[in-house]
Amino acid sequence: GQNIDQPTEMTATEGAIVQINCTYQTSGFNGLFWYQQHAGEAPTFLSYNVLDGLEEKGRFSSFLSRSKGYSYLLLKELQMKDSASYLCAGLDSNYQLIWGAGTKLIIKP
Amino acid sequence: DGGITQSPKYLFRKEGQNVTLSCEQNLNHDAMYWYRQDPGQGLRLIYYSQIVNDFQKGDIAEGYSVSREKKESFPLTVTSAQKNPTAFYLCASSGLADYNEQFFGPGTRLTVL
Numbered sequence: 001g002q003n004i005d006q007p008t009e010m011t012a013t014e015g016a017i018v019q020i021n022c023t024y025q026t027s028g029f030n031g032l033f034w035y036q037q038h039a040g041e042a043p044t045f046l047s048y049n050v051l052d053g054l055e056e057k058g059r060f061s062s063f064l065s066r067s068k069g070y071s072y073l074l075l076k077e078l079q080m081k082d083s084a085s086y087l088c089a090g091l092d093s094n095y096q097l098i099w100g101a102g103t104k105l106i107i108k109p
Numbered sequence: 110d111g112g113i114t115q116s117p118k119y120l121f122r123k124e125g126q127n128v129t130l131s132c133e134q135n136l137n138h139d140a141m142y143w144y145r146q147d148p149g150q151g152l153r154l155i156y157y158s159q160i161v162n163d164f165q166k167g168d169i170a171e172g173y174s175v176s177r178e179k180k181e182s183f184p185l186t187v188t189s190a191q192k193n194p195t196a197f198y199l200c201a202s203s204g205l206a207d208y209n210e211q212f213f214g215p216g217t218r219l220t221v222l
Contacts, residue, residue, distance in 0.1 A: 087151070
């Protein structure tokens with residue numbers, strides 16, 4: 001079966017760094033997405049990885065290891081506005097997104 | 110401004126009534142999707158469409174119906190056959206390239222009383 005696993009909730013301090021992990025099992029693999037979703041709002045795109053390695057975009061970076069079925073999202077210099085849920089989603093062989101349940105990130109001052 | 114609109118933001122219905130959720134996009138995307146989101150769960154695909162007048166069932170299509178008469182529009186009807194319709198419904202669209210980043214509408218929160 002297809003499955004995306006990520007922690008339910010994480011807590012971090014403003015100004016610090018946090019890493020949100022995601023492991024995936026999909027039928028075929030055509031890439032991995034990270035989205036941010038504030039409570040009651042639509043998810044917004046953060047990153048897409050299809051090759052192994054680290055992709056950096058400002059304060060956010062995303063890493064992929066295809067051999068390990070593993071990805072992480074790294075958030076640096078945390079701000080209060082980063083409090084949100086972070087959704088990991090794998091793109092399967094039919095180019096359908098398989099979504100994780102999301103990691104709720106709580107930022108404390 | 111290009112984007113996806115969903116209306117209404119909040120919707121209340123009595124049990125046993127059908128209700129239609131609107132989704133419109135002006136991004137010229139070929140593909141459109143409907144998801145359901147429940148607390149503590151990931152997005153679950155209800156229906157998707159890659160071309161006008163054609164659509165496919167997702168993982169949880171029972172109790173729902175859709176139409177795709179225009180490229181811009183993909184309305185979702187929640188029928189009385191859906192046993193637990195109270196949820197947050199998200200519409201999304203994307204191109205058909207391999208890298209199909211999905212863009213989401215603001216969502217409709219449906220509460221069935």
